[in-house]
Amino acid sequence: MKRGTFSVVVMAFLAMFSFGCKDGRNSSSMPSPLGLDEITVNGELKFRLMQNIDRLKADKYQPANVFLTEEQSGGWLGDTEGRTILALVCDAAALHETSPQLQQIIDAVPSHLNSLGYMGPEYGDVLNEQQLSGNGWMLRGLCAYYDMSSDKRALDWIRTISENLFLKGKGLYKDYPIDPSQRVTGQGAESGNIHDVSGRWMLSTDTGCVFIGMDGLIDAYRLVGTPQMKEVIEEMLSRFLEMDLVAIQAQTHASLTACRGLVRYSELTGDGRWIDEALKRWQIYKEYGMTENYENYNWFGRYDTWTEPCAIVDSYILALKLWQHTGDSGFLKDAQLIYYNALCHTQRANGGFGCDSCPGEASGPELTVKTDEAHWCCTMRGAEGLSTAAACAWMRDGDTFYVTTMRPMSVSTEGLELEVFTDYPFEGLFALDVNKNTIGKNVKVKLYIPEWVQPGILEHDGKKLPVKVGKDGFLTLDDLKTNDKIILEYSYTPRQEPVMNVHNTKPGQVRYFNGPFILSEEGKPIYHLMDTSVTKKSGYHHQIVFNGF
Numbered sequence: 001m002k003r004g005t006f007s008v009v010v011m012a013f014l015a016m017f018s019f020g021c022k023d024g025r026n027s028s029s030m031p032s033p034l035g036l037d038e039i040t041v042n043g044e045l046k047f048r049l050m051q052n053i054d055r056l057k058a059d060k061y062q063p064a065n066v067f068l069t070e071e072q073s074g075g076w077l078g079d080t081e082g083r084t085i086l087a088l089v090c091d092a093a094a095l096h097e098t099s100p101q102l103q104q105i106i107d108a109v110p111s112h113l114n115s116l117g118y119m120g121p122e123y124g125d126v127l128n129e130q131q132l133s134g135n136g137w138m139l140r141g142l143c144a145y146y147d148m149s150s151d152k153r154a155l156d157w158i159r160t161i162s163e164n165l166f167l168k169g170k171g172l173y174k175d176y177p178i179d180p181s182q183r184v185t186g187q188g189a190e191s192g193n194i195h196d197v198s199g200r201w202m203l204s205t206d207t208g209c210v211f212i213g214m215d216g217l218i219d220a221y222r223l224v225g226t227p228q229m230k231e232v233i234e235e236m237l238s239r240f241l242e243m244d245l246v247a248i249q250a251q252t253h254a255s256l257t258a259c260r261g262l263v264r265y266s267e268l269t270g271d272g273r274w275i276d277e278a279l280k281r282w283q284i285y286k287e288y289g290m291t292e293n294y295e296n297y298n299w300f301g302r303y304d305t306w307t308e309p310c311a312i313v314d315s316y317i318l319a320l321k322l323w324q325h326t327g328d329s330g331f332l333k334d335a336q337l338i339y340y341n342a343l344c345h346t347q348r349a350n351g352g353f354g355c356d357s358c359p360g361e362a363s364g365p366e367l368t369v370k371t372d373e374a375h376w377c378c379t380m381r382g383a384e385g386l387s388t389a390a391a392c393a394w395m396r397d398g399d400t401f402y403v404t405t406m407r408p409m410s411v412s413t414e415g416l417e418l419e420v421f422t423d424y425p426f427e428g429l430f431a432l433d434v435n436k437n438t439i440g441k442n443v444k445v446k447l448y449i450p451e452w453v454q455p456g457i458l459e460h461d462g463k464k465l466p467v468k469v470g471k472d473g474f475l476t477l478d479d480l481k482t483n484d485k486i487i488l489e490y491s492y493t494p495r496q497e498p499v500m501n502v503h504n505t506k507p508g509q510v511r512y513f514n515g516p517f518i519l520s521e522e523g524k525p526i527y528h529l530m531d532t533s534v535t536k537k538s539g540y541h542h543q544i545v546f547n548g549f
Contacts (some may be wrong), residue, residue: 008239026522031395031402034413036093041390043408043423044529046095048344053091056084056101060198063104067112070120075130075204078119080376081105081112083138083218087383089144094537095389106145108156116379118162127169129176129210133254135161136216143219155223162220166213167228172200173235176210178243178480183207207299211240211258215443218261222268233265241277245300247282252296254290256314257279263321275325276361282322284317286334287498292356292499292511292545293332293367293518293526294342303362303504306370309346309353309378313385316343320392320404329473332404332448339405340425340516340527348372349532352379360504365545367526369536402474406430406447413441425515428456428491432477434484441481446474447488452515456489494519499545510548518544 007349019162059065066084067163070077078372088102114122119138120533122133130392132348147156175198177183214236240258243250259278283420288300295307296315316338323331353369355378357363373379377379379510394411395402401411406424411417417436422429450457455475461484468476477486499505511518517525520542531542534540 001046003120014365015321018396029278029397031397031400032324033391034394034396034401034411036065036387036391037096038411038413039390039394040096040412041094041393041407042410044340045393045407047385047387047529048347049091049094049352050384051382051392052087052347052386053095053097053351054089056087058164058165060375062101063108065146066105067108073134076134077131078136078138080380081376082139082141083121083271083380084437085141086137086144087301087380088139089148090383090387091296093148100373102145102456105162106151106154109142110153113160116164117157119161120164123202125199126202127172129213130202130204131170131205132166132213133209133281135165136213139213139216140218143216143223143321146223148527158220158392159224162217162229162542166217167232170228170232170235173210173232175200177201177203177235177533178239178248180248191474197538206251206254206352207248208240208243208245208254208258210254211261212254214259215264217255218264218268219274221265226501229362236261237265237274243280246288249299249301251299252285253311253314255289255300256296256311258287259285260318263325264320266325272325275322279322279326282318284510286500288501288503290315290500291342292360292501292505293345294338295346295356295357296342297358301503303358303501305358305362307342307346307358308358309355309374309385311344311379312338312342312346313388315383316385317388317456319329323397323404327472329448332473333450335515336425336450339385340525341518343382343389344527344529344541345534346378347382347530348534349530351530353382354378358504359543359545360499360501361506362504366541366543367520368535368541372536379505386479399439402444403445403447404444410480416443418445425517428489430488430490432464432486433457434480434482437480437482437484440480442477443480444474445477447477449475449490450516452492452495453490454493456491459485459487496548498548504546506547509545512546520544521546 008276036410045104061084066081068080085105088099116122119135142154142158165348218233221233245255259281262274262278266272289297290295291307296311297303298305298308316335317329346356350353351374352373354373355370357366357370359365374546393405397405406422408420408422410419410541415438419433421431421434458465494514496510496512497510500513513519517527520526526542528534
């Protein structure tokens with residue numbers, strides 16, 4: 001691909017991971033990802049991305065099949081379509097590719113919009129939260145596509161979906177039913193065809209999914225924002241903040257997506273209070289919504305359930321975002337544990353993503369496969385998770401470069417060319433070659449050292465140096481000159497850690513780790529690189545929760 005062509009693809013992803021403002025904690029600066037045109041990913045992450053984009057070339061994601069009827073979608077029109085558009089943009093950006101398939105899907109969009117310019121039926125004064133959620137994904141996908149292409153048709157669709165669907169609900173969002181007694185769960189509840197007591201809302205059993213649409217509307221506000229949109233967004237945000245996520249057993253995916261919306265809105269407006277609210281709900285999620293291998297319970301407080309990669313991706317991106325805004329390296333620790341034990345575990349041999357069990361008292365101590373592939377949603381969201389892993393491996397703040405995860409990759413930005421060789425988290429070596437540095441002596445590379453990494457020898461051009469990890473969790477590499485070579489050796493010690501969710505485990509139960517990896521009863525990581533044996537049919541199972549010694 002020509003560099004000029006690829007640069008517009010990169011702009012799409014950078015806009016999705018936007019950094020439009022600095023909140024109160026980092027008012028002067030904040031690390032931001034390098035452009036994906038400035039990095040080339042190698043190793044296991046590249047393989048995962050390639051397998052995922054190959055999966056998205058299957059028939060079900062082709063233009064003739066990706067647009068569903070209302071019956072086929074189960075009432076979630078726009079959901080599969082929007083996620084597919086978003087996934088194709090994400091994978092293309094990370095792999096430096098273009099996608100004719102994406103253009104064909106975009107060309108087909110107009111014939112699937114109703115007379116008011118959005119997906120699905122026209123319900124009059126009644127709001128359908130499934131429809132808002134689905135159209136929210138259309139907004140996310142179309143915003144990413146517009147950032148990539150500057151196609152004004154997409155901007156028009158973004159505007160009509162926002163104004164003719166979302167804005168018509170002004171005044172109703174403040175009454176969105178957040179009390180279980182407001183939700184009628186009688187006949188039709190299993191299919192999501194339920195109402196609130198006022199009859200103004202058509203509700204889903206995935207409580208809170210309306211706030212998935214909110215995140216899409218906030219992304220649209222970035223491109224076509226109006227005072228009216230701002231009023232509706234803040235009405236939705238205020239109602240979300242009133243929700244007791246645990247009491248109402250809200251869907252974790254919807255809740256995490258809403259928290260991403262809080263961060264997105266903070267970055268657009270410069271108002272740091274939305275970050276504070278996201279931080280509060282992150283702690284609630286970790287206590288009540290995260291499984292023992294860092295996946296998610298599909299609903300808060302419902303432990304006999306399954307996981308969903310859509311939520312795993314949300315949690316991974318949110319953890320990285322919260323590190324950027326706070327500088328607390330504990331969020332980078334969370335992000336790595338989520339990536340290696342949750343996101344990677346749910347990627348299947350065909351490159352798609354599926355659902356797992358929730359080890360604990362309700363379902364037993366073993367990790368099993370519940371759904372081989374959730375091809376209608378999670379396979380596409382996996383693309384966003386993997387492309388985020390690529391984009392956020394290296395971040396920059398001025399002349400300081402942050403390595404948030406050791407990955408084999410090359411970095412080429414103006415005046416600086418670097419090459420990283422590592423098989424982290426498997427082997428105990430990180431090597432950095434400085435092929436070019438014309439920026440000057442002020443360049444610093446700060447390497448995140450998780451608490452499970454035991455640094456050994458550090459060499460800079462053959463000279464041994466002391467290893468000094470700062471309070472921020474980073475090892476600083478400086479005085480970088482052209483042709484310098486830096487090598488860090490490290491090791492792990494297997495360890496025992498307590499379980500996370502005390503509500504679904506017994507006192508004294510534990511998990512075992514080596515490096516970032518959770519270990520099974522065989523003493524091996526549950527991590528796998530799309531192992532063909534990880535299927536429901538094979539009876540795949542591994543114990544990860546144990547009675548401690």
